[in-house]
Amino acid sequence: MQNNIVVGFLFGVVCVAACSSSHSAGEECSSNSDCSGGLSCITLGTFSDAGCSSGPKACSKTCQSLSDCSSLGANYTCFAACDGTSVCGQTP
Numbered sequence: 001m002q003n004n005i006v007v008g009f010l011f012g013v014v015c016v017a018a019c020s021s022s023h024s025a026g027e028e029c030s031s032n033s034d035c036s037g038g039l040s041c042i043t044l045g046t047f048s049d050a051g052c053s054s055g056p057k058a059c060s061k062t063c064q065s066l067s068d069c070s071s072l073g074a075n076y077t078c079f080a081a082c083d084g085t086s087v088c089g090q091t092p
Helices: 002-019 066-072
Strands: 040-048 051-060 076-080 086-090
Touching: 040 076, 040 086, 051 086, 066 076, 066 086
Parallel strands: none
Antiparallel strands: 040 051, 076 086
């Protein structure tokens, strides 16, 4: 019985270390807790002639200029979001 408790405890410690991983910028998310430090789970927008529609959620951060996105990588720029804010988004 005591051995089972130790094995269960060790599995739990290993799982906490390996099973909980934070998402990097640009990765899909469902809540802020999914994202690495400094990033939030933000709904991305798609603009067309019909207006703005909400797209998928991804880990990113808000911005006011291109330089606000530089910490995420050279292929990130500051885009307008549907709610009037601006977010860092990845470009191809």
